[in-house]
Amino acid sequence: MQAGLAGVPVFKLYGEGSDWPTVDLLHCETISSRSQLYGWEIERHRHSDLWQLLYVRRGPAELYVEGQHTRLEQPAIQLVPALSVHGFRFHADIEGYVLTLAAPLVSWLQQELGVCAPVLQQPHCFPVARGGHYLDSLFAAIAEEYANPAPGRDVLLRSLVCALLVWLSRQLPQGEGPAERPERGSQHLQRFGALLEKHYREHWAVSRYAHQLGVSTAYLNGVCRRQTGHTALQLLHQRLLLEAKRLLVYTTLNVNQIADQLGFSEPAYFIRFFKRLTGQTPRSLRQP
The missing domain is CATH 2.60.120.280 (Regulatory protein AraC)
Structure with a gap:
């Protein structure tokens, strides 16, 4: 929480x-x-x-x-x-x-x-x-x-x-559209989420996301913290980790292939990333 x-x-x-x-x-x-x-x-x-x-x-x-x-x-x-x-x-x-x-x-x-x-x-x-x-x-x-x-x-x-x-x-009644627009911070968080979904495999820096949104890095981090309790970088890492887990569970790709698909420059970097966030190695997730 x-x-x-x-x-x-x-x-x-x-x-x-x-x-x-x-x-x-x-x-x-x-x-x-x-x-x-x-x-x-x-x-x-x-x-x-x-x-x-x-x-x-x-x-x-x-x-x-x-x-x-x-x-x-x-x-x-x-x-x-x-x-x-x-x-x-x-x-x-x-x-x-x-x-x-x-x-x-x-x-x-x-x-x-x-x-x-x-x-x-x-x-x-x-x-x-x-x-x-x-x-x-x-x-x-x-x-x-x-x-x-x-x-x-x-x-x-x-x-x-x-x-x-x-x-x-x-x-829904025919013709009923969305109600009032969300407040500015929520709009930026929604737009950040949409951008993240498109580019998380490219490992953009948080500053690049902020630039695309037309806000400062500090502002984007502030919005993320207020709305979610996490920094923008933590949200990026959560998305990468979720996709890594899905690929490990639902595909037969090896760790090297998964690292490449998720945009990591080297498998060793992916393994360290995964272990730091989960406490276990990618291979151990596949073990029954």
């Missing part, structure tokens, strides 16, 4: 540290699996680079998202974009799922979804008046695939999430 704006904590997953806990670009769990650990109440917090979809199949539940309080008695899906302050209170009989999407996956989804992409931009609560059986099947399929890795897993999970977001986008 890192201190955030106005004392609102910033988590990866609620109650956990700053490390993303999986090599996947999404995380799926039942609502009860985490909330029961905290007395069925998730206190207000933010995620700097994660989007969440909360599917309440059976409530009641109370949602607090960006100052708006919603009490759910009927099935609904709450979308929580990155940086949105949110908290939840659940009944012990709650049923449903929490789907968390990492920024690289969201970036890919925005490109793939086209006209449906705006659904990801603002918090929104979607009543599930119709389509409950479809959504039950969709979330169950995501949860099953997430829990039981099999060949083609990454492709199938992306396809299932795409189907979910297309369904959500069709529930």
Whole structure:
């Protein structure tokens, strides 16, 4: 956990540290699996680079998202974009799922979804008046695939999430666009994240990112620290490390090939980088 704006904590997953806990670009769990650990109440917090979809199949539940309080008695899906302050209170009989999407996956989804992409931009609560059986099947399929890795897993999970977001986008009133623009610091963080996703393999210096954004290096680092609790360089390293783990788990590339694919000048430099951030060597991650 890192201190955030106005004392609102910033988590990866609620109650956990700053490390993303999986090599996947999404995380799926039942609502009860985490909330029961905290007395069925998730206190207000933010995620700097994660989007969440909360599917309440059976409530009641109370949602607090960006100052708006919603009490759910009927099935609904709450979308929580990155940086949105949110908290939840659940009944012990709650049923449903929490789907968390990492920024690289969201970036890919925005490109793939086209006209449906705006659904990801603002918090929104979607009543599930119709389509409950479809959504039950969709979330169950995501949860099953997430829990039981099999060949083609990454492709199938992306396809299932795409189907979910297309369904959500069709529930928005026609012509409804994004609400108010985010504040300036959040805009710069979003633009930095988009640039990082394009160029992290090129090992740009933080000063180059700042120049591309038209801000100073000190300003960019300040925005990153305030919004995420990390420096710009730490965010760059986190992205490289996540991709390294994915290549180690999901491909047969050797360490030298992975180092080259990630832009490291020498494999030894990559190995030192990996060990410094994880405490283990790349090869040890592959060992059962």
